[in-house]
Amino acid sequence: MMREPPLNYILSIVIIASIWMITSLGIFSWLEENIDVGNLPVEDFISYIRILISLGGLLSIITSIIWLYLGEKPIYAVNIPKAKKLWLAMFLAQVAESFLLTLILLIYLVIKGEKINFIDHLIIYLSFALQTFFAFWLVTFFFSPTNVKYVPLFKK
Amino acid sequence: MAMNYLIGIGGTGARVVEATLFLSFAGLGPDHLNIILIDPDEANGNLTRTKFLIQDYKTCKSNFPDLPEDNFLMKTKISTPENFIFSIFKEKTNVKLSDYIHYHILESKNKTIADLTDILFTEEELNTPLNEGFRGHPSIGAVIMSEIPKSEDPWKSFFQQLKDIRTPYEAKIMLVGSLFGGTGSAGIPTLSKILKESEEAILQNENKIFLGGTFILPYFTFEIDEETLNQQKIKMFVTPDNFYIATKAALAYYDTKNLPFDEVYLIGGDSPRITGKFSPGSKTQENLPDFIELISALAVLDFFAQQTQKPQSQKFFYAGYESNNINWNAIPITRNQKEKDIKTQQFKSKLITTTLFSYIISTYGSNTLSKSENEIEYTWYKDHFKKDSLKNPENITKITSLINLSKKFLWWLGSISKSENKFLPFDTSKFLKEEPEVNAQISLLNPEEDPLRPTFILRNAEDRKNENLNFNHLITIMNKTKIKKELSTSTKFIDLFFKAARDFSTKTYNI
Numbered sequence: 133m134m135r136e137p138p139l140n141y142i143l144s145i146v147i148i149a150s151i152w153m154i155t156s157l158g159i160f161s162w163l164e165e166n167i168d169v170g171n172l173p174v175e176d177f178i179s180y181i182r183i184l185i186s187l188g189g190l191l192s193i194i195t196s197i198i199w200l201y202l203g204e205k206p207i208y209a210v211n212i213p214k215a216k217k218l219w220l221a222m223f224l225a226q227v228a229e230s231f232l233l234t235l236i237l238l239i240y241l242v243i244k245g246e247k248i249n250f251i252d253h254l255i256i257y258l259s260f261a262l263q264t265f266f267a268f269w270l271v272t273f274f275f276s277p278t279n280v281k282y283v284p285l286f287k288k
Numbered sequence: 289m290a291m292n293y294l295i296g297i298g299g300t301g302a303r304v305v306e307a308t309l310f311l312s313f314a315g316l317g318p319d320h321l322n323i324i325l326i327d328p329d330e331a332n333g334n335l336t337r338t339k340f341l342i343q344d345y346k347t348c349k350s351n352f353p354d355l356p357e358d359n360f361l362m363k364t365k366i367s368t369p370e371n372f373i374f375s376i377f378k379e380k381t382n383v384k385l386s387d388y389i390h391y392h393i394l395e396s397k398n399k400t401i402a403d404l405t406d407i408l409f410t411e412e413e414l415n416t417p418l419n420e421g422f423r424g425h426p427s428i429g430a431v432i433m434s435e436i437p438k439s440e441d442p443w444k445s446f447f448q449q450l451k452d453i454r455t456p457y458e459a460k461i462m463l464v465g466s467l468f469g470g471t472g473s474a475g476i477p478t479l480s481k482i483l484k485e486s487e488e489a490i491l492q493n494e495n496k497i498f499l500g501g502t503f504i505l506p507y508f509t510f511e512i513d514e515e516t517l518n519q520q521k522i523k524m525f526v527t528p529d530n531f532y533i534a535t536k537a538a539l540a541y542y543d544t545k546n547l548p549f550d551e552v553y554l555i556g557g558d559s560p561r562i563t564g565k566f567s568p569g570s571k572t573q574e575n576l577p578d579f580i581e582l583i584s585a586l587a588v589l590d591f592f593a594q595q596t597q598k599p600q601s602q603k604f605f606y607a608g609y610e611s612n613n614i615n616w617n618a619i620p621i622t623r624n625q626k627e628k629d630i631k632t633q634q635f636k637s638k639l640i641t642t643t644l645f646s647y648i649i650s651t652y653g654s655n656t657l658s659k660s661e662n663e664i665e666y667t668w669y670k671d672h673f674k675k676d677s678l679k680n681p682e683n684i685t686k687i688t689s690l691i692n693l694s695k696k697f698l699w700w701l702g703s704i705s706k707s708e709n710k711f712l713p714f715d716t717s718k719f720l721k722e723e724p725e726v727n728a729q730i731s732l733l734n735p736e737e738d739p740l741r742p743t744f745i746l747r748n749a750e751d752r753k754n755e756n757l758n759f760n761h762l763i764t765i766m767n768k769t770k771i772k773k774e775l776s777t778s779t780k781f782i783d784l785f786f787k788a789a790r791d792f793s794t795k796t797y798n799i
Contacts, residue, residue: 206760209767210739212665278767282670 137204140275144196147274148267152189155259156182163255170246180240181256184233188263191229195222196271203280215280219272223285226265233260291449291459292318292592295479297326298471300504302338303577304464307585309338309345310700313693314642315360316635318592322367322449324442326475328376328432333574333726335373342368344693351686354779356772359786360638361645369445376432388432433478447488456494457550457598462591464502464584467538468531476501477547484548498599500591501549503539505556506531507580550599553587554606555580574726577703579711583607583620590622614711615748636713637799643701643745645789646694647719648762651732653785654691657684667767668784676777686778699730715747735759746797753798762792 134140160178169177199222202208208215234257241247248256272284281287296305302325311317323342327335349362386392394402436443453459463479465472480499483489489497509531557580587605607620621631656664661679664670669678677683702724705714716723718741721731735741739759746752766788771780793799 206758206764207739209667209760209763210736278667279764281667282665288670288674 134275135278135281137200137277140200140277141197144200144271144275145193147271148189148193148196148263151263151267151270152186155263156185156189159255159259160185163252167248167252169241169248172241172244172246181237181259184236185259185263188229188233188260189267192226192264192267195226196268198222199268199272200275200277203277203283206279209279212280212283215283219280219283223265223268226268227261230257230260230264233264290596291322291453292320293322293324293446293459293461294588294592295324295326295461295463296338297463297465297475297479298469299327299329299332299334299575300466300469300581301325301464301472301475302327302332302335303575303581304502304504304584304588306334306338306341306577306700307581307704308588309341309366310697311582311585311589312364312366313345313362313697314638315363316589316638317364318589319363320365320367321592322369322446324369324372324374324446326374326376326433326479327471329471330373330375337574339373341696342366342372344689344696348690348693351689352779352782354775356775356783359783361642361782361786369442371441374436374442433475434482436479436482447486450486450488450496453496454491455596456491456496457498457596459489459497460500460592460594460596461497462500462502462588464504464588466504466506468504468506468535472504473534473538476503477542477545480547480549494598498551498596499549500551500553500588501547502553502555502584502587502591504580504584505535505554507555507557508575508578549602551591551603552605553584553591554604555584555587557609576706576724576726577700579614579704582704582711586619586621593622614713616713616751633799637793639701640746640797640799641786641790641793642697643714643719644762644793645786646697647732647745648735648789649782649785650691650694650698651734652736652759652763653687653781655734655736657687666763668763668769668788671767672771672780672784673777676780678777678781683778683781687781690782695730695732698732699724702730712747713751714745716745718745744796751798752796754796757792757796761795762788765791765795 160182164174164178269284273287276284294305294308296302305323325335345366391405438447450459461483463476465476467473484495484497484499489495605623616632616636621635622628702716702720704711705716706723719733721733724730742758744752769784769787771783775783
């Protein structure tokens with residue numbers, strides 16, 4: 133049931149939105165109180181990373197929906213290797229996306245002439261990771277269509 | 289429980305039993321059926337084929353005792369006496385009529401009877417070895433079959449069961465054979481009287497036996513091979529030229545003898561088809577299954593489907609062609625016109641599902657079993673078999689037995705669906721690489737090689753509901769199919785394939 137559309141679509145969106153609430157409203161709110169961004173107004177910085185993570189979340193939803201849609205296609209019932217390649221490509225795209233978001237943040241800081249400490253960088257990156265490839269992995273792990281339910285990493 | 293006995297007499301009788309078994313495999317048979325085969329030609333190819341089929345069916349049935357109620361495969365329990373072939377002669381070679389009736393003793397001790405024998409039988413009839421059948425001479429068979437050994441199987445078991453019956457007409461017995469050869473046309477009248485008039489069958493003023501006969505009229509032919517006849521110095525043999533004369537003579541004879549049948553089905557075709565090469569008998573006498581055998585088997589099933597009751601009068605049924613192309617509605621499925629539509633629908637549904645099941649388990653199922661555990665990544669496999677040892681030798685043996693039976697079913701269906709047979713609902717080119725041949729392994733198209741090819745095993749567009757479904761859809765259905773966890777591992781495998789085939793058929797075809 134949880135693997136059937138439209139329920140798996142809805143649940144995936146809810147899960148990714150929940151992760152966004154944890155990262156954007158939870159972690160980043162905590163970060164707002166604790167981060168040192170030099171002369172840069174902390175509210176501006178947090179708004180900026182919230183935009184980035186929202187973008188990541190949106191892409192994560194789009195990628196997950198594409199996977200749920202394609203995974204339902206009968207061709208993947210028989211051709212599991214092809215499904216595995218597709219999932220891996222999507223997953224790696226999400227990993228790349230998390231790095232890209234971090235890179236954009238770095239460029240933003242360079243343009244603004246500020247820097248943040250390594251731990252803050254790590255927290256922000258982990259948040260991006262949580263919102264992108266982890267969110268994708270999580271929803272595909274639980275809500276992939278039956279034909280491809282064993283395709284996501286670590287699903288036995 | 290009624291005692292259901294199907295007795296196949298001669299090569300054609302064996303082939304009708306074969307068709308009955310395949311219909312039973314497809315869930316169309318009665319709950320229980322006992323089978324006896326009668327043929328003096330023990331090496332006859334048709335008989336041997338049916339003998340192995342009976343053994344295969346029984347093995348498969350016992351291999352999957354826990355198939356769930358909603359799985360109709362092999363619903364019929366087939367029983368046989370330990371020795372279920374009555375081969376008539378104890379001697380395996382060179383038995384002659386003259387030896388059987390002790391002609392040489394008669395000549396010296398009872399000249400009158402010997403002279404009468406000379407009038408009734410030619411020298412060739414008296415001295416031709418009969419181990420390869422009665423060679424189209426029912427007069428020989430009638431003499432030899434007039435005595436059956438009640439102390440030996442298969443008759444020992446048969447009469448013991450008959451003895452135990454306490455209700456009139458509870459023993460339903462169907463004799464099946466051709467009227468145009470030797471064994472069938474001799475055995476049908478002779479056995480009908482022996483069985484019905486036996487002391488075990490009499491119950492006060494009633495009879496325990498409700499006797500049916502399926503008489504098969506000429507429906508196949510062959511070309512006489514003069515070379516074989518000359519090489520083997522065969523003088524007495526069946527020729528197709530005699531088929532119609534022999535049939536007419538047999539029917540006229542039966543008419544005068546007031547045979548004790550309660551119900552008779554007369555089955556025949558119009559233009560006889562060539563079903564094999566010429567053979568006087570033995571293992572070379574093996575023919576491809578024919579559509580007429582399917583119709584005869586349906587007559588058998590109609591007989592066993594009737595409620596046990598005291599027969600009012602003899603009933604005769606016959607079926608004839610309405611057109612050259614046999615479609616579902618033209619099949620004589622039941623005597624009861626009110627039930628025809630629903631029974632035709634059931635027949636169609638079960639035959640289509642069994643065909644699809646047989647096809648996917650013989651190809652995709654078999655391919656999956658040949659892969660190593662780590663190679664199998666299908667959802668249905670991981671869902672149901674990852675934790676069980678599907679691939680232990682015992683399970684493999686059981687499943688392989690059913691795959692072999694399924695392949696035989698497809699071979700039979702392919703044979704009766706050959707275009708000259710006129711039974712045209714199935715388009716066998718969608719799953720067979722080549723048309724079935726006698727003694728040849730069936731060659732199946734691998735659906736995995738072309739999974740997008742539509743799985744239209746039915747020829748006519750009006751039989752199809754969804755034109756777009758293919759093998760990938762079938763496996764998608766299999767992935768979503770639920771089966772009972774408490775079933776044994778091998779049964780789970782069979783039940784999963786069956787249910788996927790059934791659900792896919794319902795989505796794809798008008799059934």
